[in-house]
Amino acid sequence: MSDELLRKAKVGEESISPVLPEDVKNYLIDIDGTITEDVPNEEPERMATCKAFPDALATVNRWYDKGHRICFFTSRTEEHREVTEKWLAENGFKYHSLLMGKPRGGNYHWIDNHLVRATRYKGKFTDLVEKKVTIEVFEE
Incomplete structure (x- = not known):
């Protein structure tokens, strides 16, 4: 995918988001407990030295x-942005964006007008495979 497709388009003075091709996935990935050990905001000194999960x-x-889009979405607060960006760089993670301040807790529901797929990390980070599961949906 070319950088041209990902560059924000200008419409007058207004910026619009890029439109991704159908074969490009937009990954939204947690940091603590998913790509590294679980480091709570109450222990920010560990954020700089935690080890990345190799897989x-x-x-x-x-x-x-x-060519997929990588966005890290973390419960780390905005005050931890610098240490987080430095850690991602030092550990060699490639990514496009970083969202801070995700609420902590485990009961997330993403409602969107586009197809959303969710995968819970359970200790092994690999390419994704298709499985049939039961999910909650809006009543028709």
Whole structure:
């Protein structure tokens, strides 16, 4: 995918988001407990020295190299942005964006007018496979 497709378009003075090709996935990935050990905001001194999970590094970078979009979405607060960006760089993670301040807790529901797929990390970071599961949806 070319950088041209990802560059924000200008319409007058208004910026609009890029339209991704159908074969490009937009990954939204947690940091603590998913690509590294679980470091709570109450222990920010650990954020600089925690170890990356090798399988997560390899998989995320492979997805990036295939042209997919990588956005890290973390419960780390905005005051932890600098240490987080430095850690991602030092550990070799390739990514496009970083969203800070995700609420902590485990009951996330993403409602969107586009297809959303969710995958819970359970200790092994690999390419994704298709499985049939039961999900909650809006009543028709």
